[in-house]
Amino acid sequence: MLDKSVRFLEEAFKEYYFNNLQIIHVPTRPSEREFGYQKFNSGMTRHISLKNDNELHLLLMTQVPSDVYCSNAYYSFPNLPMQEKDWKEADLIFDIDAKDLHLDCRKEHTCYKCTSCKEITNDQTTCSECGSSKFETISTVCERCITESTKEVKKLLEILTDDLGIKSQEIAVYFSGNEGFHIHVTSKGYQNLDSRERAELADYIMFNGAIPETFGMSKQKSSKASFPHIDEKGWRGRIAKEILGSKTRSSKIIQELFSGGYSVFQLKLEDLKQRIGVRIDPKVTMDVHRIFRLEGSINSKSGLSKILCKDLDTFDPFSEACLIDDKKVEVIANSPISFRLKDEKYGPYINEKVSVPKYAAVYMICKGLAEVLQ
Secondary structure (H helix, E strand, C coil): CCHHHHHHHHHHHHHHHHHCHHHCCCCCCHHHCCEEEECCCCCEEEEECCCCHHHHHHHHHHHCCCEEEEECEEECCCCCCHHHCCEEEECEEEEEEHHHHCCHHHHHHEEEEECCCCCEECCCCCCCCCCCCCEEEEECCCHHHHHHHHHHHHHHHHHHHHHCCCCHHHEEEEECCCCEEEEEECCHHHCCCCHHHHHHHHHHHHCCCCCHHHHCCCCCCCCHHHCCCCCCCHHHHHHHHHHHCCCCCHHHHHHHHHHCCHHHHHHHHHHHHHHHCCCCCHHHHHCCCCEEECCCCEECCCCEECEECCCCCCCCHHHHCCCCCCCEEEEEEEECCCEEECCEEECCEEEEEEEEEHHHHHHHHHHCCEEECC
8 A cells, every 4th residue: 555545544534533433332341352453564462551532532542553453351450461461251242243144245346466566456466567476356235245143143133132041132143244144142151161162152052062852863773853943942942943844744854854864964064054054253252362353343354334223124325335435536446346325336446546535535545446646
């Protein structure tokens, strides 16, 4: 990224924070959390302690960070090195990202930038300009990416509330500001879980390691009577619904299922995992020391904001998370892929000067698809 583009982004971000301080707050128990931030073209600054909104707002206005973070963990001494912090407990957080869903539409809004000469192409083979085979992947998201990610969020919410007994008011869903969602759980019953226990919980949510015995199939003897009923709670009931669909002809369906034998049933469960297991990033869930993007802050990978999703059915990140102003800006855009923001389509652009709203200019520059002319 050119220096003039960095200066442009810093100015745009500072203006954003100045105009939107009312939506950016420290989370609960801030004096026990670790804060951190990054600046453009710079490394991470961590182990910061902030006590209130005033201290947070001062940091935003003086440092003008590209990204701001806060720990899910609570510490006795959050500003000390990690081994000296004295970990107490941590909120439970899940990450659902569109790139992990491996949707067919991804190829339509993914391009590649040569790491040597910065040429951008739709094809990840050999750079036509310099012959390099090393590329940086650049992607945007489309409506389908958000729709499918939302479906994963809803599946997760069902498990959290129905299977784990977590109250809905103890769960908050946020758009991450780029390609997915963060789900924060503040239930005290799960804050003391260590990394191993959180990994096991992630396996349950993803439907990893399911065995046929759980659903009535055994290597020695199987009984139709032991196959789960569709009204059962948890994964037994979900598997029954997925396989049976309804109560009609269930006996015949179960008989056909069992007649294939243990290994066939096991393959069936693995196939079902791809459809009904929740596709979360388990590394995020099991990490009790990670720092997460702060609500209301900008994601420097896109220029969009991390915001609370009040209604998943109507949420539109392309408008609701696009909070930078619409003053016209001239950029040199090289974006072979198009994208939508605030109900307007932008691109494709092939090394051309365009005048676009500031939010679109910020988006392309953050993605590495444009440079500012100023």
